[in-house]
Amino acid sequence: MQTDPLPSWNEGISKSSILHFVEAVTTANGADFVPPSERIAVFDNDGTLWCEKPMYIQLDFTLRKLAAQAEGDPSLRSKQPWQASWEKDFDWLGGVITKHYQGDDSELQVLLAGILSLYEGQAVEQVEAAARDFIEKEQHPTLGRAYRKCIYQPMLELIRYLEANGFVNYIVSGGGRDFMRGFAQDLYGIPRERVIGSTVAYRYVESGDGGDIVQQAELDVIDDGPGKPIQIWNVIGRRPILAAGNSNGDLPMMAFAGGASLPALRLLVVHDDADREFNYVAGAEKVISVTQTLGWTAVSIQRDWQKVFPG
Amino acid sequence: MQTDPLPSWNEGISKSSILHFVEAVTTANGADFVPPSERIAVFDNDGTLWCEKPMYIQLDFTLRKLAAQAEGDPSLRSKQPWQASWEKDFDWLGGVITKHYQGDDSELQVLLAGILSLYEGQAVEQVEAAARDFIEKEQHPTLGRAYRKCIYQPMLELIRYLEANGFVNYIVSGGGRDFMRGFAQDLYGIPRERVIGSTVAYRYVESGDGGDIVQQAELDVIDDGPGKPIQIWNVIGRRPILAAGNSNGDLPMMAFAGGASLPALRLLVVHDDADREFNYVAGAEKVISVTQTLGWTAVSIQRDWQKVFPG
Numbered sequence: 001m002q003t004d005p006l007p008s009w010n011e012g013i014s015k016s017s018i019l020h021f022v023e024a025v026t027t028a029n030g031a032d033f034v035p036p037s038e039r040i041a042v043f044d045n046d047g048t049l050w051c052e053k054p055m056y057i058q059l060d061f062t063l064r065k066l067a068a069q070a071e072g073d074p075s076l077r078s079k080q081p082w083q084a085s086w087e088k089d090f091d092w093l094g095g096v097i098t099k100h101y102q103g104d105d106s107e108l109q110v111l112l113a114g115i116l117s118l119y120e121g122q123a124v125e126q127v128e129a130a131a132r133d134f135i136e137k138e139q140h141p142t143l144g145r146a147y148r149k150c151i152y153q154p155m156l157e158l159i160r161y162l163e164a165n166g167f168v169n170y171i172v173s174g175g176g177r178d179f180m181r182g183f184a185q186d187l188y189g190i191p192r193e194r195v196i197g198s199t200v201a202y203r204y205v206e207s208g209d210g211g212d213i214v215q216q217a218e219l220d221v222i223d224d225g226p227g228k229p230i231q232i233w234n235v236i237g238r239r240p241i242l243a244a245g246n247s248n249g250d251l252p253m254m255a256f257a258g259g260a261s262l263p264a265l266r267l268l269v270v271h272d273d274a275d276r277e278f279n280y281v282a283g284a285e286k287v288i289s290v291t292q293t294l295g296w297t298a299v300s301i302q303r304d305w306q307k308v309f310p311g
Numbered sequence: 312m313q314t315d316p317l318p319s320w321n322e323g324i325s326k327s328s329i330l331h332f333v334e335a336v337t338t339a340n341g342a343d344f345v346p347p348s349e350r351i352a353v354f355d356n357d358g359t360l361w362c363e364k365p366m367y368i369q370l371d372f373t374l375r376k377l378a379a380q381a382e383g384d385p386s387l388r389s390k391q392p393w394q395a396s397w398e399k400d401f402d403w404l405g406g407v408i409t410k411h412y413q414g415d416d417s418e419l420q421v422l423l424a425g426i427l428s429l430y431e432g433q434a435v436e437q438v439e440a441a442a443r444d445f446i447e448k449e450q451h452p453t454l455g456r457a458y459r460k461c462i463y464q465p466m467l468e469l470i471r472y473l474e475a476n477g478f479v480n481y482i483v484s485g486g487g488r489d490f491m492r493g494f495a496q497d498l499y500g501i502p503r504e505r506v507i508g509s510t511v512a513y514r515y516v517e518s519g520d521g522g523d524i525v526q527q528a529e530l531d532v533i534d535d536g537p538g539k540p541i542q543i544w545n546v547i548g549r550r551p552i553l554a555a556g557n558s559n560g561d562l563p564m565m566a567f568a569g570g571a572s573l574p575a576l577r578l579l580v581v582h583d584d585a586d587r588e589f590n591y592v593a594g595a596e597k598v599i600s601v602t603q604t605l606g607w608t609a610v611s612i613q614r615d616w617q618k619v620f621p622g
Binding site for chain 2: 202203210211230233238239257260
């Protein structure tokens, strides 16, 4: 008897779709065989590999930095995004993201400018160390667990299962790449060169010790929406055959999987479990509709996951 | 008796530096041991892995495309860079690169604008296929050999030797990434996700078949000078321990290797063999000087390479 590679997945269409797909692409001489070099899997992070409510975990990290600045400089307390950070005005902050997915980026620009100012002049190693430290130590505000335990156990099992079958897994997230590089190896076993995300511009600063890579207060790449297939091509140069996401920003990446010549599995994590995680569709309306129309695989947290988080 | 892993290298300081360095970083419990995940080697392409005279091979590829346009449209024949391409005015063209390395980019902008216009609207697969086809079929103008045989046999042996010792090799070139991706696997055995180079901006064009990545007539990344360590961090996120280059544009990448905490080997290919390849220092004056001052490893084609090209 074989060991179940996906013990946290309930039996059902989602689990069997994954198992059948992996069997099909790894069966030598099969109609859907894909050589290992082309077995690329891409995973969104927020809402796909770990939870993103009540706000992005990176946003919590960032807001605490902004609040600490406002603590030291009272003049910042009447200026966004420092004001919302200082007052813990989560309605203003949550609204920024919701409006973004509705196509209104006006407040996102204000938030971004504040966030970007935090990074000016920071060496990349500092940024990663701060992210690692935060994820190690801080707690999720409502779930009663450490942030590092807010990753989805079923997705972790999927990553390991794919690896064992010759896949190469990448994170492709709208979140900050350098933030994620701080913990992607520890949390997901995904090495830093396989972390794709949004980035600020760098400058190279010479020194006697080989020089430093230093961040600037300027966006370089927004890895969301059509930016996801573009960054996949920039970094990997291969079309993924498995793409997992949960929001409208993942739609182009999920559509991009497979293409005309390769088989593809597209997994949409649907947040429908208010008891164990969260229940929401905001920001995912379009990708849910496309998933239904095109017959992609909708993964219901409530029905498909026997267990949500690591024990 | 062990087989010599570098048969095309003459005995001498360069060869022994390579052998000793690889032994040092792979000796478990040794003072300079580096774990495999950190054994990153980066190679410039033009003038480091294959020859770059009398002009960059990609420039030949590009000039033929421009000349073909001028063939079809006589009005282009009095406009640079179509004029030089049409008239085979290699003095104008060669001067552009020399001036670039002297800090004058005025003509480079004119050349680039012409080159960029070629790529507008091209699907990445088309660009790669054209590059692959060109390298397969065309001849070097003066060396009497196919372009695909203009790679340096000693460097190919070095790449294989490093691989066999757990290194991960990347190309980090000022040349076009999508051009190199067309043949990097075939010529060097370096997979497409490990090809870093200059790039144009992409756009993602939706289609029923998963959409296409299409080039635009706009530079995205110039992977030269300080851009090399920056792109190394963007794509790899690790500091290389071996860096090989040949021109001033490789100096920051070579300086970046190792850093404060890792050992490093820096190889500078010196073009001093007019009989078998070319003899020039233009564009390499500064990096030659730094190599001498800091005791990096100068690789003389004349003295260190028993054989230059594959048979």
